[in-house]
Amino acid sequence: APGGSWDLADNGAYTVALLADEVFDTGGNAVAADPALAGFTADTVGPPPSFRVEAETFQIVSGFKIKNNNVASGDQYLQAGGNGEQRASYTFSGAEGVYDLNLGYFDENDGQSQMSLLVNGVEVDNFIWNVDAGGKLANNTSFVERTITNVSLSSGDEIEIVGTKDGSEPLRTDYLDFEFVDWLLV
Ligand SMILES: [Ca+2]
Ligand SMILES: [Ca+2]
Ligand SMILES: [Ca+2]
Known part of the structure; x- marks a missing residue:
């Protein structure tokens, strides 16, 4: 070659x-x-481009409400609709491969919420919103990204975010970015 x-x-x-x-x-x-x-x-196939799925386009399973806020990507995010479990799902339809997932959310300083990310019902990440680096509202100071590395995905896989709000931090979840890392080994 x-x-x-x-x-x-x-x-x-x-x-x-x-x-x-x-x-x-x-x-x-x-x-x-x-x-x-x-x-x-x-006819070599190149890596698929990165793409973003807005959290507000996920299918809401329980709790979450869509809120408008121009500080957010797409001017909207998901926010807890009350206490108890908040759950939303997205069916992956991209190229089969290994991806890094970047979850954009607002880690406010007036609560320490909990969130898990599941693929086909299996937990691949579970974390507490304890960065608390900025303000108590959704703004540039409270916005953070969490990277979940090396997640193997195939078309039809169900990705879910599941969480519980804490204090005055209502689990404001903005988007999930998909960054291609490698093809799945077969
Ligand atoms: Ca927090
Ligand atoms: Ca708050
Ligand atoms: Ca958004």
Whole structure:
């Protein structure tokens, strides 16, 4: 391959040429040169681009309400609709692979909520909103991202966020970014 391995820049049509005096039969007779012995097309698939799914587009299973706020991505986020379990789901439909997930949310300083992220009912992360770095409302100071690394995903997998609000921190959840890491090993 050009450069030693196949990559996107190498995609295209190739011709295999046989040079003179390079291939011989058992009697020592050279096979005639053939400038167009064979051809093939290289069609390497590149990594899928990163993409964002707004939390407010998740299907609400219990609790969560959609709130408007122009500090949020997409001008909306999910927010706890009361005490008890808040749950929302998203059905993954991207390319099969390993992804880093970046959850954008507002970790306010007036509560320490709890959230889990599940894939097909299996918990892949569970964390307390205890960054508490900024203010007590949704704004630039309270906004944080949590990265959940190396999550294997296939089309049709159900991703769920499940949490419980605490104090005056109502679990304001903004988005989930999907960053492709690698293809799934088969
Ligand atoms: Ca907090
Ligand atoms: Ca608050
Ligand atoms: Ca949002």
